[in-house]
Amino acid sequence: MTESTAARKPRRSAGSKAAGTTGTKAAGTTGSKAGTGKRTTRTTSTTRTAAEKGSDTELVQLLTPEGERVEDAAYAEYASYVADITPDELRGLYRDMVLTRRFDAEATALQRQGELGLWASLLGQEAAQIGSGRATREDDYVFPTYREHGVAWCRGVDPTNLLGMFRGVNNGGWDPNSNNFHLYTIVIGSQALHATGYAMGVAKDGADSGVIAYFGDGASSQGDVSEAFNFAAVYNAPVVFFCQNNQWAISESNEKQTRVPLYQRAQGFGFPGVRVDGNDVLASLAVTRWALDRARRGEGPALIEAYTYRMGAHTTSDDPSRYRHDDERAAWEAKDPILRLRRFLESANHADEGFFAELEAESETLGKRVREVVRAMPDPDRFAIFENVYADGHALVDEERAQFAAYQASFADAEGV
Numbered sequence: 001m002t003e004s005t006a007a008r009k010p011r012r013s014a015g016s017k018a019a020g021t022t023g024t025k026a027a028g029t030t031g032s033k034a035g036t037g038k039r040t041t042r043t044t045s046t047t048r049t050a051a052e053k054g055s056d057t058e059l060v061q062l063l064t065p066e067g068e069r070v071e072d073a074a075y076a077e078y079a080s081y082v083a084d085i086t087p088d089e090l091r092g093l094y095r096d097m098v099l100t101r102r103f104d105a106e107a108t109a110l111q112r113q114g115e116l117g118l119w120a121s122l123l124g125q126e127a128a129q130i131g132s133g134r135a136t137r138e139d140d141y142v143f144p145t146y147r148e149h150g151v152a153w154c155r156g157v158d159p160t161n162l163l164g165m166f167r168g169v170n171n172g173g174w175d176p177n178s179n180n181f182h183l184y185t186i187v188i189g190s191q192a193l194h195a196t197g198y199a200m201g202v203a204k205d206g207a208d209s210g211v212i213a214y215f216g217d218g219a220s221s222q223g224d225v226s227e228a229f230n231f232a233a234v235y236n237a238p239v240v241f242f243c244q245n246n247q248w249a250i251s252e253s254n255e256k257q258t259r260v261p262l263y264q265r266a267q268g269f270g271f272p273g274v275r276v277d278g279n280d281v282l283a284s285l286a287v288t289r290w291a292l293d294r295a296r297r298g299e300g301p302a303l304i305e306a307y308t309y310r311m312g313a314h315t316t317s318d319d320p321s322r323y324r325h326d327d328e329r330a331a332w333e334a335k336d337p338i339l340r341l342r343r344f345l346e347s348a349n350h351a352d353e354g355f356f357a358e359l360e361a362e363s364e365t366l367g368k369r370v371r372e373v374v375r376a377m378p379d380p381d382r383f384a385i386f387e388n389v390y391a392d393g394h395a396l397v398d399e400e401r402a403q404f405a406a407y408q409a410s411f412a413d414a415e416g417v
Helices: 073-082 087-112 126-133 149-154 159-167 190-205 223-234 262-269 281-296 326-333 337-347 353-375 395-416
Strands: 141-143 211-216 239-245 273-277 302-307
Touching (some): 073 281, 087 337, 087 353, 126 149, 126 239, 141 190, 149 159, 190 211, 190 223, 273 281, 281 337
C-alpha cells in the first residue's frame, strides 16, 4: 500500500513542495550553482520562470549550427549556468566530443571485423552526452542505457571497459560504485525506475547529490518511465530524466510514438520539462546544470528532452536505409555538434591549428589503444556474475556462489577419476 502524502512534510529541504504541484520556484531568489555542493532554502512562490515553465520555450539553444552565440532573454536563466565558462573549458568539451566520436567509430569498425558481437553507436549525439555528462558532480549518480559512451567518458570510465560486454567477456566491465556510473541497462526504460528509487534514497539520507537517468524517445513509451515520473513527482525525488530524442526508436519515428513534444509530458506529472538543442553542447551543459541544481535544492525532478539525431544505425544489426531517407540525414549533418563548436572556437580565437592537430594525434593514439586492448581481452571470470547484484553483501548470493563453485569443481573431480 502506497504511503499517503496528504499530511507528510517534504523529505528534502524547505524548498520542497507538496505532491501534485510543479515542484518549481520563483526566479530572483538566492540559489547555489551546480558544482558548489551548497544547499539553499528558497521561499515558496506560485510565479515560475521561463526556464521552469519549459513549455513556453520550444528549443533552448545557446550556439547556432553556424557556431554563433545566441543572445536571447528567454534563455537567460539557462545561459547563466555557462556565463563564466572559460576558453580552456570550451576546448575541453570539444576534446571530449572528438575523442568520444573516435572511440565510437573504432568500436563500430571492430564489430564489422568480428571483434565485437554488437555495438550501439552514439554518432551525432555527442553534444547531448558530453554536455549533460560534464554537468554532473562526482557525488551525483548516473543511470545510463546502452548508448551513453560519452557520459561514461565524462564519469571517468575507461572507454575500453565499455567493450567487454559487447565482446561477451564480462557483465559490464567496471565497478559502478567507483565512478557513480551504473552498468549499462539493456531492458528499455527500466533504469528510470532504478534512478528514481536511488534518488528517493538520497533524499532519505539527507544528501544533496543529484541523480540523472538517461533514456531515448522509444523508451519514453515504456510504462516503467511513466511510473518513474509519477514516483519521482510524488516523493519529490532529486532526479533528472534526460531523454535523448534522436528521432527514431529503431525504425519507429516520433510521429508514431507521441502526439505532443516529449518534454511536455512532464506537465502531467507536476514537474518542469525543457526541450534543448541536443546538438548544442553549451545548451546541453547549461540546462542539465540548471536541472541538477534545482534537484539538489530539494525542488524535485525535471525532464530534459535533448532534441538530436541518431546519425548511425540503431545498432550494428540495423540497416537505417530501410526506413529513413538520405536527405533527412543530410539535413542533420549540417547541424553536426562537433563542427558547430569548432566554428565557435575558431571565430572566437579560442583554438588554433596546433590545438586541432594535437587532438587529431591524440585520437589516433586512442584508436590504436582500443584495438589492442579489445583483441587482448581475456576470457570472462566465471564468478563475476555474482558481483554488483546487491548494493551490499547478501547471504543468498554467497550461497549461490558456493553452489556454483561446487558445480564447477565437480567437473575437475570427474576428470580426476
